[in-house]
Amino acid sequence: MHSIGLDIGGTKIAGALVDELGTIVAERRVATPAGDSALLEDSVVEMVKQLDAEAAAIGDRVAAVGVAIPGFIDAAQSVVYYTPNLPWRHEPMREKLETRLGLPIVIENDANAAGWAEFRFGAARLVSDMVMLTIGTGVGGAIVHDDTLFRGGFGAAAELGHLRLVPGGLPCGCGARGCIEQYGSGRALLRMANEVADAGGIGLPLAEARAETGVLTGDQVSTLLQAGDAGALAALRRLGRHLGEACASLAAVLDPQMFVFGGGVAQAGELMLEPIRAAFFENLPARGYHPEPEFRIAELVNDAGVVGAADLARHHFPSAGDPTAFSAHG
Amino acid sequence: MHSIGLDIGGTKIAGALVDELGTIVAERRVATPAGDSALLEDSVVEMVKQLDAEAAAIGDRVAAVGVAIPGFIDAAQSVVYYTPNLPWRHEPMREKLETRLGLPIVIENDANAAGWAEFRFGAARLVSDMVMLTIGTGVGGAIVHDDTLFRGGFGAAAELGHLRLVPGGLPCGCGARGCIEQYGSGRALLRMANEVADAGGIGLPLAEARAETGVLTGDQVSTLLQAGDAGALAALRRLGRHLGEACASLAAVLDPQMFVFGGGVAQAGELMLEPIRAAFFENLPARGYHPEPEFRIAELVNDAGVVGAADLARHHFPSAGDPTAFSAHG
Numbered sequence: 001m002h003s004i005g006l007d008i009g010g011t012k013i014a015g016a017l018v019d020e021l022g023t024i025v026a027e028r029r030v031a032t033p034a035g036d037s038a039l040l041e042d043s044v045v046e047m048v049k050q051l052d053a054e055a056a057a058i059g060d061r062v063a064a065v066g067v068a069i070p071g072f073i074d075a076a077q078s079v080v081y082y083t084p085n086l087p088w089r090h091e092p093m094r095e096k097l098e099t100r101l102g103l104p105i106v107i108e109n110d111a112n113a114a115g116w117a118e119f120r121f122g123a124a125r126l127v128s129d130m131v132m133l134t135i136g137t138g139v140g141g142a143i144v145h146d147d148t149l150f151r152g153g154f155g156a157a158a159e160l161g162h163l164r165l166v167p168g169g170l171p172c173g174c175g176a177r178g179c180i181e182q183y184g185s186g187r188a189l190l191r192m193a194n195e196v197a198d199a200g201g202i203g204l205p206l207a208e209a210r211a212e213t214g215v216l217t218g219d220q221v222s223t224l225l226q227a228g229d230a231g232a233l234a235a236l237r238r239l240g241r242h243l244g245e246a247c248a249s250l251a252a253v254l255d256p257q258m259f260v261f262g263g264g265v266a267q268a269g270e271l272m273l274e275p276i277r278a279a280f281f282e283n284l285p286a287r288g289y290h291p292e293p294e295f296r297i298a299e300l301v302n303d304a305g306v307v308g309a310a311d312l313a314r315h316h317f318p319s320a321g322d323p324t325a326f327s328a329h330g
Numbered sequence: 331m332h333s334i335g336l337d338i339g340g341t342k343i344a345g346a347l348v349d350e351l352g353t354i355v356a357e358r359r360v361a362t363p364a365g366d367s368a369l370l371e372d373s374v375v376e377m378v379k380q381l382d383a384e385a386a387a388i389g390d391r392v393a394a395v396g397v398a399i400p401g402f403i404d405a406a407q408s409v410v411y412y413t414p415n416l417p418w419r420h421e422p423m424r425e426k427l428e429t430r431l432g433l434p435i436v437i438e439n440d441a442n443a444a445g446w447a448e449f450r451f452g453a454a455r456l457v458s459d460m461v462m463l464t465i466g467t468g469v470g471g472a473i474v475h476d477d478t479l480f481r482g483g484f485g486a487a488a489e490l491g492h493l494r495l496v497p498g499g500l501p502c503g504c505g506a507r508g509c510i511e512q513y514g515s516g517r518a519l520l521r522m523a524n525e526v527a528d529a530g531g532i533g534l535p536l537a538e539a540r541a542e543t544g545v546l547t548g549d550q551v552s553t554l555l556q557a558g559d560a561g562a563l564a565a566l567r568r569l570g571r572h573l574g575e576a577c578a579s580l581a582a583v584l585d586p587q588m589f590v591f592g593g594g595v596a597q598a599g600e601l602m603l604e605p606i607r608a609a610f611f612e613n614l615p616a617r618g619y620h621p622e623p624e625f626r627i628a629e630l631v632n633d634a635g636v637v638g639a640a641d642l643a644r645h646h647f648p649s650a651g652d653p654t655a656f657s658a659h660g
Contacts, residue, residue, distance in 0.1 A: 145480060253489070257483035285489060290411050290484050
């Protein structure tokens with residue numbers, strides 16, 4: 001039996017029909033009507049109906065639907081408290097969607113969904129305890145402990161982008177200051193790359209790229225990184241060191257077996273992991289007195305959100321049929 | 331059926347026979363032979379035998395023994411990796427004690443044991459998710475999530491004293507710098523009180539107390555705090571603000587329903603909680619978008635370690651009889 005996963009982003013909604021092993025059987029993608037709550041809900045309903053029809057077409061039915069959302073969800077995974085880039089505020093989304101669709105629905109934070117996918121089918125599939133940092137425009141987080149997604153007492157745990165890295169540091173969109181999101185995100189990488197460009201010297205290729213387009217873009221930085229440009233690498237090293245320092249604090253709290261890095265920036269791969277590992281081991285408390293975690297790049301990349309949402313929905317409703325169910329606390 | 335809990339500190343070993351409701355039926359206390367591994371083991375064995383005899387005397391038998399240790403324990407709760415203030419290094423303590431005593435044994439980190447006691451029988455007994463900070467000479471930590479003690483992938487999670495608060499800050503005994511232990515512990519409070527004393531003005535009573543004894547003591551600071559001395563209160567406020575800032579980061583990661591503060595310094599009570607709450611809410615990411623945690627002082631104080639160790643041992647061996655057993659993951 002299949003389940004459906006949706007991943008609602010600020011610009012697009014991705015959806016997929018997913019089997020028990022995390023394999024995508026059918027996919028859909030539409031632009032997000034980000035400014036209109038009712039239209040957004042309609043888009044979600046329409047996409048689920050299409051994927052449900054796909055399941056029927058291959059003679060199967062849908063066990064459950066998981067919807068990944070960039071925002072805070074309540075502990076019962078029913079109400080969307082707040083989405084910074086979408087219009088939902090205290091929306092009883094689970095109830096609304098179940099009424100309109102007649103299918104079991106689970107709402108999940110998008111970084112949690114992506115982390116769960118990496119734990120079940122990706123880079124962390126062989127460990128029981130992992131921490132994932134999703135390095136996109138911002139920094140998302142997910143924690144898996146003892147084979148279970150860690151949601152916290154109110155459902156909003158693993159907001160790892162808002163661990164404070166620098167007291168009195170850069171202001172963050174969350175209202176606090178010095179959050180790792182301001183030092184370890186894609187946006188932070190662009191700021192650092194601009195600083196390197198401004199400094200001249202090894203920053204000249206970055207400055208030239210910026211002059212071409214007016215504003216330095218992530219794609220330009222990525223291209224220069226792949227070409228081994230010293231300026232772009234210097235910016236990435238700064239980013240990686242900040243992330244490694246944050247991981248040292250996270251290790252003191254969570255002691256995971258593995259850190260996984262996802263999101264667009266993590267496509268830099270080993271170039272990013274190297275400064276992360278170096279800063280981590282320099283800052284790790286009580287180094288040498290217990291086993292040390294691994295550092296890996298996420299494997300599911302673009303599909304992690306939909307695959308994770310679909311699998312979490314299946315785990316949430318084990319009676320809906322999950323042959324691999326284990327410790328389904330939901 | 332009773333269980334036995336031991337709490338091995340740097341200066342004394344406390345032990346108790348504890349019933350299913352966390353009530354202490356009999357107690358023992360001896361000095362810790364801190365410099366000699368074999369003598370230390372003998373003291374533990376002797377104390378368990380005495381408490382076992384106490385159980386027999388009241389017609390009961392002992393279900394299991396929990397031993398709380400100030401150090402790192404492996405994930406299987408069998409091997410003591412490292413104890414900073416005791417001679418144990420990679421000691422297979424569980425096996426050794428089981429062989430000598432013929433009773434089911436569990437080894438546990440002491441801050442975890444204290445936190446578990448507060449969760450089961452103390453300040454956090456009505457919540458499912460809590461974080462405890464034990465403010466003694468250092469800063470210990472415990473995390474309970476979903477009614478279960480959070481041990482991490484290698485068994486050394488919740489070393490909350492080693493969350494980094496200040497980049498490049500004060501060196502810590504763990505080898506890193508800027509750990510909360512250097513800003514929120516009893517030792518830190520004494521340092522801050524000495525700084526206030528050195529500054530004159532409101533620091534004069536602290537300076538006078540120090541002149542009497544040569545070195546400022548925790549008891550002196552505590553006496554001045556209870557008397558409402560402005561200098562001692564200023565030092566405590568600094569300590570509290572640091573702890574509140576650390577809790578804001580911990581909330582982003584763990585999202586607990588409650589923070590509990592134990593250890594000697596926490597006896598300052600509301601005087602300490604007030605600056606903690608103030609700094610917490612000033613630094614909390616995304617304040618206002620989800621429910622907020624409570625802040626409480628621990629209730630079991632001196633007995634938390636032995637009661638928690640005894641109860642964890644009972645949970646670890648549910649067949650040994652626990653009428654209130656629930657989610658015993660061990």
